[in-house]
Amino acid sequence: MKILVCISKTPDTTTKIAFTEGNTKLDENGVQWIINPYDEWYSLVKAIELKEKDASVTIHLITVGGADTEPIIRKALALGGDEAIRVNNNSNDSFIVAQEIAAIAKEGSYDLILTGKETIDYNSASIGSMLCALLDQNFISAAVKLDLNGNTLQVVREIDGGEETGELNFPAIISCQKGMAEQRIPNMRGIMAARTKPxxxxxxxxxxxxxxxxxxxxxxxxxxxxxxxxxxxxxxxxLLKEEAKVI
Amino acid sequence: MVLIYIDQDEQEIKKASFEAISYGATIAKQLGTTAEALLLGTVKNNLADLGKWGANKVHHVNNIVLNSFDARVNATVVAETAKSLGATVLIFAHNLNGRAIAPAVAVKLGAGIVTGACALPKTDAGFVVTKTVFSGKAFASIEISTPIKVISINQNSFGTVISDAIATVHELAVAVPSSTLKITSVHKIQGEVPLTEASLVVSGGRGLKGPEHWGVLLDLAKALGASTACSRPVSDADWRPHHEHVGQTGIQIAPNLYIAIGISGAIQHLAGVNRSKTIVVINKDGEAPFFKAADYGVVGDAFEVVPALTAAILKSKSNA
Incomplete structure (x- = not known):
């Protein structure tokens, strides 16, 4: 099985947001960059868990961004990807990013594409859904659980006020959130190995x-x-009744 | 024409869709065109009633297959219908199903999309939509430059506009692609308003010291008719279920009233709740950062303040 995990670079969750150049750009002064938490904690770690159960699984990482995203990709490789692809495009337009990923996905004929539920910077929650249209594959959004049974995927997704379980076959696109996997910390062996991964x-x-x-x-x-x-x-x-008028 | 996607669940129209209709209808007026709703599948609601929220017409694809949600199938049907009806603006609620299909529909129409909009678009020069970014820490104004525009609107950010108008209902025959997704079970949390739809929310943090102390919070929620939420450390420690976790990596909510009990107000927590209309913070530490983001604050012991607040609410309700 071939899995493609989409990785995005975002400011750390504790970042105090400020803007520069006439409020047209994020002020990157002092910003710590991390792997988007949904991409790292849930989709990448889920892919690693699948590989731990079945050694024939290969995990490719993809990121769309400039050379400044490479430390993030190396960290993702240290956690467990086999190889990574960076599409050298700095656009923050989801449509462009999705088309770049779709082109790579078509070439690599992946069985499973995992994305985070959304990125914590632009919160567009768009890439998985766009890939669904671009690749004409099944898409489950905001998934909290994924199990594999032969060629059948059993996926639990969040719905308003509950959860829904569905079964589908490969190929499929799944956007992942809390519940999918537990956060991990890269170990020294992983960090060393990541240096030489393609x-x-x-x-x-x-x-x-x-x-x-x-x-x-x-x-x-x-x-x-x-x-x-x-x-x-x-x-x-x-005050809540008369001033705020909320109760 | 502005086309509004109506989301349904178990044959009931979702609350978020009524807001989406009012939002879409207001945009239609702004653009001098009609607001038309699109419903896939069968529902118990009377479709002509959608006129109340501002729909001039309701297009109905009455195919029972569409009662269970399949993002690939629904997006295809919506895009095909939008094309044949000549829609120029498409509106979705930014709820779970809306998020799953709006970007796919945009791709199929070659349209630019803004998800999570929080205000009406500015249409006097170009088409500019404001949305929340950085998980609620900021806003971005985004211009859509394609002929067709797609917007998903954040829940509870526009409200509803109600009149006594009636919509005309048009049955549409649309080819529905076959689904290869089999829904095997649905599990609903019984007797609770989903957090994303709740207008009143009472939330607890580590300050409550343990799951056995949640009674005071639950009593307050019951007195108010509020839904319950919690901070990340609380759900991580399994004091409360994960689906109650609000914050940057949990659920983002925008209720009319958010009461935070024993929550210090870390920046990640604020990102999930700072779109609430009114925030009340109850904390014994007067230096807690949450007070800076609050409208009303009570510095005191939660185990004394919260029961007193519950009693005051019950008293005011019995006087009303």
């Missing part, structure tokens, strides 16, 4: 963007908290 760079082939970011904005600051005497909860109820 990382192939492919030139960008798609450039026609369908969207572009005009500017960013930070949410307006809260006007300040109104502190209520802990012995006067009637006052809090009154």
């Amino acid at each position: 990382l192939k760079v492919v030139e960008a082939s798609v450039t026609n963007a369908t969207t572009h970011i005009k500017n960013f904005e930070l949410p307006p600051a809260k006007s300040g908290v109104k502190l209520i005497d802990p012995d006067n909860m009637d006052e809090l109820v009154r």
Whole structure:
């Protein structure tokens, strides 16, 4: 079985977000870059778990981005991918990114493509669904569990207020979230091995963007908290009713 | 024409879709065109009633196969229908099913898409949509430059606009591709409003010291009719189920009222809840960072403050 895991580079979850160049760019000063948590904790580790059960599984990683994404790819390889492909395209348009991934996916004829539920920077949650259309393959989004039974995949996905279990065959695209696997830390052997694992760079082939970011904005600051005497909860109820009008 | 996708679950129209209709209808007015809804499968709701939320027409693909959701099949049917009806703007709720198909539909239509929009598009010059980015820590204004535009709207960010209008219902015959996905079981959490749909949420953190102390929080939630949530350390420690975890890597919610009990307010937690309209923070540590993001704060012991708040709510309800 061949698995393609989509990897994206995002700012660390503790990053204080600020913008520069007239609010058109993220201020990257002091930003720690990480593998998008959904890509790392859930889709990559799930792929590794499948490989641990069946040694014939190969895991390829793909990222669409500039050379600055390579430390992230090496970390992903240290966790457990076999080889990686970087498509040298800096676009942040999901449509472009999905088309680049689809081109690689077609060439590699993968059985399973795993993505994170969304990236924690643009939160588009688009790549898996776009690949579904570009490759005309089954797509399960926001999956919390994946089991393999011969050639049949059993996948549990989140639905509003519950979970739904479905069965499908390869090839398939699954977007992964919490529940899918447990976070791991790369070990020294993995880090050493990652240095020599193949990382192939492919030139960008798609450039026609369908969207572009005009500017960013930070949410307006809260006007300040109104502190209520802990012995006067009637006052809090009154404020929630009459001032905030939420109950 | 603005086409709005109506999501259904177990033959009931999802709450998020009513908001999507009102959002789409407002855009249609802005553009001087009609708002038309598209429903796949069969539902118990009266479709003409969708006029209330602003749909002029409802297109109905009445095929029972479409009652179970298959992203590949649904996206194909929506894209084919949008093409044949000549839709120029497509609206989806940014709920679980909307997220699964809106980007696929955009690809099939060669359309630019903005997911997780939180305001009406600006259409006076170009077509610019504002969405939340960095998990709610910021907004981005994104221009869509293709002739067809696709938007998914964040739940609880626009609201509904209701009138007494009635929609006309049109039955559509559309070829439905065969599904190769077999749904084998559905498990619903009984008796609770899904967190993403809840307008009132009471949430607990490590400050409650252990799962055996959740009673005070549950009593408050019951008195308010609120759903319950928790912070990541709480779900990681299995004090509460994973589906209650709100935050950057959990569920992102935007209720009218979010009451945080014993949660310090780490930046990752705030990212999941900072779109709430009103935030109340109850914490015995007056220096907790969450107070900076709160509208109302109570510095005090949760085990005293929360029962007192519950009593005050019950008292106010019995006086009403």
